[in-house]
Amino acid sequence: MEKLLDIMKALRDPLTGCPWDKKQDFRSVAPYTIEEAYEVADAIDREAMEDLKGELGDLLLQVVFHSQMASEKELFDFGDVVDGISEKMRRRHPHVFGSVQFDTPQQRRTAWDAEKTRERAARHDDDPSALAGIALAMPALSRAEKLGRRAASAGFDWADISGVVEKIMEEANELSEARLQRDQADIEEEFGDLLFSLVNLARHLNLDAEESLRLANRKFENRFRRLELRVLAENKDLKTLSISELELIWQQIK
Numbered sequence: 300m301e302k303l304l305d306i307m308k309a310l311r312d313p314l315t316g317c318p319w320d321k322k323q324d325f326r327s328v329a330p331y332t333i334e335e336a337y338e339v340a341d342a343i344d345r346e347a348m349e350d351l352k353g354e355l356g357d358l359l360l361q362v363v364f365h366s367q368m369a370s371e372k373e374l375f376d377f378g379d380v381v382d383g384i385s386e387k388m389r390r391r392h393p394h395v396f397g398s399v400q401f402d403t404p405q406q407r408r409t410a411w412d413a414e415k416t417r418e419r420a421a422r423h424d425d426d427p428s429a430l431a432g433i434a435l436a437m438p439a440l441s442r443a444e445k446l447g448r449r450a451a452s453a454g455f456d457w458a459d460i461s462g463v464v465e466k467i468m469e470e471a472n473e474l475s476e477a478r479l480q481r482d483q484a485d486i487e488e489e490f491g492d493l494l495f496s497l498v499n500l501a502r503h504l505n506l507d508a509e510e511s512l513r514l515a516n517r518k519f520e521n522r523f524r525r526l527e528l529r530v531l532a533e534n535k536d537l538k539t540l541s542i543s544e545l546e547l548i549w550q551q552i553k
Contacts, residue, residue, distance in 0.1 A: 429452065430446060443499075467497060476489075
């Protein structure tokens, strides 16, 4: 870590550092931080462990980069980041680092949520909402899931899954009505409401909506690539086939 920290400090040196690294700030580096996190997830999805090693290094560099910029402004340094996360992990796991005992996973989850609520209150004492601190930059599906989970923890949730299913049907009908009215703004709004309801269903089914969609994307991509190969093997052009012909091949692939 000392070697990596020294490298970043050298890259940011006002006189001898890299011209590109020297001119960066928190805002300009943030998109790279997000990109590197996605590349870590991609390597995991592909089960490419050698790639994962490299991508984790790239993600670690982002933490070091932000820490170095903060250190230059005398805000905090990398040591403070490590101390902060270490203390947080100990505080959130009293059953491992303390004398607390939980008899069930639900008790552990309840305690975890209570500690996170306390931490949020300390960080956002100017915003008492249960939704305080949910990052706007999160992927929309993940943010929707977190909004629903926070609202549920405050007592705003359906009693059982049937209520969620009914809400999905209601939103689907409202989307159909908006389509008949041909109001694009209403269509967009109702489509968003339907997506949000589907994310709530995922939460009630103990599913990760983002991961479920990622799996569906992968399945579609694999099947479509096989469809392309099948059409190519028959010396045909995908664009010249009718939708019924393509559907027949698709069903055979499934």
